[in-house]
């Protein structure tokens with residue numbers, strides 16, 4: 637989420653604390669939701685399983701993202717784990733806002749229990765309903781109960797690497 641000037645996308649200088657956080661191996665997913673006819677998805681790396689039983693997941697969403705507004709109201713989201721080689725899709729969902737473009741326009745999807753779009757071309761998905769949210773600085777953590785989930789692709793998960801996302805301004 638940083639650029640080559642050693643600043644975050646939001647203009648803050650990258651510190652040793654950022655670098656320490658970034659040694660953690662993290663997968664990349666697209667977090668999708670739907671509110672009425674409005675569908676959207678955003679890339680995310682700050683996601684995790686947080687309970688053995690019941691099945692609970694969390695995603696940390698920047699408060700200014702369009703997805704934040706939608707998930708706050710819809711109370712549903714799906715975690716779509718990407719596969720190795722899907723960096724372009726991560727950039728498509730992670731470098732432009734659903735306020736400006738319909739990011740799902742040419743992306744095939746289906747729905748499961750919650751109605752959040754599930755990307756046909758992903759490694760695995762978790763379909764969640766929001767059961768709690770926690771104010772987390774400039775982000776909100778949405779805790780989701782997993783209502784269904786499945787591995788639908790083959791291969792390995794896409795890992796977050798800063799070098800995959802530098803020198804990218806917008807779009808895919």
Ligand SMILES: Cc1cc2nc3c(=O)[nH]c(=O)nc-3n(C[C@H](O)[C@H](O)[C@H](O)COP(=O)(O)O)c2cc1C
Pocket residue numbers: 637664676677678679680681682683696697698699700701702703704726727729730731732733734735796801
């Ligand atoms: C690889 C990658 C990981 C990202 N991880 C997160 C994340 O965990 N949380 C977040 O709020 N934004 C994250 N972003 C940024 C959002 O995907 C980005 O701001 C997106 O354009 C928001 O779209 P929206 O306005 O349609 O919701 C990430 C972007 C990329 C490319």
